[in-house]
Amino acid sequence: MTAVTTDDVPTRRSDFAKVRRTAETILIPVGALVASALIFSAFLLVLGKSPIVYFELLWRGGFGTAFSIQNTLQRSAPLILTGLAFAIPAQIGLVMIGAEGALVLGGFGAAAIAIPLVSAGIWPPLTMLLMALFAMMAGGAWIAIVGWLRHARGVNETISSLLMTYIAIAIMNFFVEGMLRDPASQNKPSTMPIGSDYMVGDIPGTAVHWGLGAGIVLAIALQILMGRTTFGFAARVTGGNPRAALAQGLPVGTLMVTCTAIAGACAGLAGYYEVGAVHGQANASLVAGYGFTGILISFLARHNPVVIVPVAIMFGAIAASGGLIQRRMDMPDATALVLQGIIFVVLLASDTLYGRFAIFQSRSGGDRT
Amino acid sequence: MTSEMLATILISMLGGAIRVSTPFMFVALGETLTEKSGRINLGLEGNLILGAMVAYAVSYQTGSPWLGVLAAGFSGVFLGLMHGVICSLPRVNDIAVGIAMMSFGTGIAFFFGKPYIQPSAPRLDGLPLGGWTDDSALAQALDINPLFFVGIAVAFVMWWALANTRIGLIVRMTGDSEASARAMGVEPYKVRIMSTAVGGFLAGVGGAFLSLSYPGSWNEGLSSGQGLMAVALVIFARWHPLRCIVAALLFGAAGALGPALQSVGISAGYYFFNAAPYILTLFIMIASARATSSARGAPGELSIVK
Numbered sequence: 001m002t003a004v005t006t007d008d009v010p011t012r013r014s015d016f017a018k019v020r021r022t023a024e025t026i027l028i029p030v031g032a033l034v035a036s037a038l039i040f041s042a043f044l045l046v047l048g049k050s051p052i053v054y055f056e057l058l059w060r061g062g063f064g065t066a067f068s069i070q071n072t073l074q075r076s077a078p079l080i081l082t083g084l085a086f087a088i089p090a091q092i093g094l095v096m097i098g099a100e101g102a103l104v105l106g107g108f109g110a111a112a113i114a115i116p117l118v119s120a121g122i123w124p125p126l127t128m129l130l131m132a133l134f135a136m137m138a139g140g141a142w143i144a145i146v147g148w149l150r151h152a153r154g155v156n157e158t159i160s161s162l163l164m165t166y167i168a169i170a171i172m173n174f175f176v177e178g179m180l181r182d183p184a185s186q187n188k189p190s191t192m193p194i195g196s197d198y199m200v201g202d203i204p205g206t207a208v209h210w211g212l213g214a215g216i217v218l219a220i221a222l223q224i225l226m227g228r229t230t231f232g233f234a235a236r237v238t239g240g241n242p243r244a245a246l247a248q249g250l251p252v253g254t255l256m257v258t259c260t261a262i263a264g265a266c267a268g269l270a271g272y273y274e275v276g277a278v279h280g281q282a283n284a285s286l287v288a289g290y291g292f293t294g295i296l297i298s299f300l301a302r303h304n305p306v307v308i309v310p311v312a313i314m315f316g317a318i319a320a321s322g323g324l325i326q327r328r329m330d331m332p333d334a335t336a337l338v339l340q341g342i343i344f345v346v347l348l349a350s351d352t353l354y355g356r357f358a359i360f361q362s363r364s365g366g367d368r369t
Numbered sequence: 370m371t372s373e374m375l376a377t378i379l380i381s382m383l384g385g386a387i388r389v390s391t392p393f394m395f396v397a398l399g400e401t402l403t404e405k406s407g408r409i410n411l412g413l414e415g416n417l418i419l420g421a422m423v424a425y426a427v428s429y430q431t432g433s434p435w436l437g438v439l440a441a442g443f444s445g446v447f448l449g450l451m452h453g454v455i456c457s458l459p460r461v462n463d464i465a466v467g468i469a470m471m472s473f474g475t476g477i478a479f480f481f482g483k484p485y486i487q488p489s490a491p492r493l494d495g496l497p498l499g500g501w502t503d504d505s506a507l508a509q510a511l512d513i514n515p516l517f518f519v520g521i522a523v524a525f526v527m528w529w530a531l532a533n534t535r536i537g538l539i540v541r542m543t544g545d546s547e548a549s550a551r552a553m554g555v556e557p558y559k560v561r562i563m564s565t566a567v568g569g570f571l572a573g574v575g576g577a578f579l580s581l582s583y584p585g586s587w588n589e590g591l592s593s594g595q596g597l598m599a600v601a602l603v604i605f606a607r608w609h610p611l612r613c614i615v616a617a618l619l620f621g622a623a624g625a626l627g628p629a630l631q632s633v634g635i636s637a638g639y640y641f642f643n644a645a646p647y648i649l650t651l652f653i654m655i656a657s658a659r660a661t662s663s664a665r666g667a668p669g670e671l672s673i674v675k
Binding site for chain 2: 095097149153154155156158159160162163164166167170171173174177178292295296299332334335337338339340341342344345347348349351352354
């Protein structure tokens with residue numbers, strides 16, 4: 001098939017260009033997922049395990065029964081929020097990897113502020129609201145520093161957010177092992193339990209806590225903010241070309257600080273739900289790597305807030321099915337980590353394929369796969 | 370605080386700093402080499418954990434801990450080559466690939482490392498350099514693992530080789546200006562793949578120290594993020610191999626302060642000291658961020674300083 005020249009039928013091009021572009025952003029990640037599944041199957045075959053059994057158990061453990069679906073959704077709740085925490089700065093061009101620290105600080109902050117509120121016997125719903133707001137403020141302010149340093153001082157956001165994560169964990173450890181330690185927590189230093197009255201309940205009719213609802217609502221709200229408002233447009237322009245944005249007089253600094261503050265607030269809220277709905281107190285369990293898995297989820301969703309929800313649910317299913325696979329196939333729980341790692345590597349490598357296939361470009365041509 | 374307590378703290382900090390700093394030194398040197406070629410590898414945490422597992426497993430199977438160290442290095446080469454090749458594809462983000470390699474390396478280390486959590490493998494013996502003293506605490510502090518000296522030797526060799534050899538010149542040129550490397554007929558991606566692979570080897574050896582010397586066993590909580598901190602250490606050392614030794618010792622001393630204070634009964638408050646190196650690195654970044662990359666000693670092609 002001969003390639004059509006670029007000045008050929010502009011109307012048809014504009015009709016199909018968007019469809020082709022969308023197809024590319026869907027098909028390349030899906031292709032990367034399929035390739036990861038094949039590589040992982042080869043890995044299983046080398047070990048003498050059946051890939052068919054594995055993926056069947058993955059499906060059953062993740063979505064097979066009402067219980068497993070709830071387990072999956074429960075696990076996906078913090079991942080949606082940490083995924084958003086990577087996606088929003090990514091849209092403005094920042095590689096911000098500090099969600100783990102904001103989650104820890106948010107969770108710890110919520111547990112800390114709960115101590116006086118609970119002992120004063122404040123009305124539980126109000127206490128929960130204050131805890132959640134405080135967690136978002138703590139996480140948001142923490143990561144906003146990263147955005148501000150980037151804009152005002154030119155400090156690389158990736159490294160500074162990584163350092164800030166370690167500092168956040170040290171701050172939590174300092175208080176949890178020191179003045180805020182519950183004397184009853186012997187082996188695992190923790191803050192005072194907030195008590196069952198102050199725990200976040202489940203979404204009615206399910207065993208899934210409200211963190212999932214918060215994640216979905218935030219994902220939709222942020223999709224609208226980034227895709228449909230002047231703020232989101234300005235942020236994406238800045239992400240595309242910071243110099244052009246400055247030349248246009250866009251408030252790049254404000255945009256960066258706001259985007260990083262939103263990211264930190266999302267991660268801080270995830271920390272609140274870890275404390276307020278899962279653990280009931282702040283301790284080392286908060287450092288569970290959700291912040292780093294969120295990066296992977298955001299990349300797979302191409303930093304698109306709404307798409308993060310199903311991708312996070314998929315990773316929730318991988319985690320939820322771990323126990324079943326461990327028992328039935330006699331494989332260690334790290335199997336899920338291997339699968340995640342392969343997906344992550346293949347997915348990032350697939351970034352190189354964008355623009356390589358003629359079929360996705362506005363001029364027609366043969367598929368070169 | 371009595372002077373005796375102070376002496377106890379200082380001696381246990383000395384020993385602790387040497388022990389804790391060794392893996393820091395290896396990952397920092399590995400990262401320095403990779404970054405000198407103009408690429409950043411954020412995935413050395415994966416190399417470190419996989420190296421620790423492989424070293425322990427090989428030492429257990431063969432009975433030779435040094436064979437384990439070598440195998441750990443080659444597991445690091447494997448991850449480094451993967452990182453190097455993937456990052457050489459156009460439009461691939463090297464920072465993100467680093468995080469992916471961390472997750473991949475950790476995953477395979479935990480997967481294949483399960484059977485080795487229980488058994489006890491032969492460790493690397495320390496050199497009893499404290500034989501001359503009667504003070505048992507000091508003697509213990511001076512029981513130094515040979516890998517510490519290997520690390521120092523590697524730092525000196527790297528410093529000399531980067532400044533004085535043809536290969537060193539090619540690595541530095543690729544890191545400073547891709548265009549001039551091309552003009553000299555050097556393929557930048559080949560140099561970077563090799564630098565990442567050799568850097569990965571060093572990080573793998575650092576992992577071997579974790580499982581074969583201190584803490585000296587294999588389990589899934591072995592590394593507390595030393596590999597991730599490699600990037601910060603390199604900034605702290607300003608891309609200079611000899612300063613990597615200083616940076617590693619400083620980070621090691623900060624990490625050793627907690628246990629040292631605990632040995633005299635002070636158990637609270639030292640977490641702030643654990644965070645001290647990170648805070649210090651952050652301040653260095655803030656203070657030097659506006660300077661030009663050459664003034665900071667940073668390679669010009671490095672994505673994090675552009």
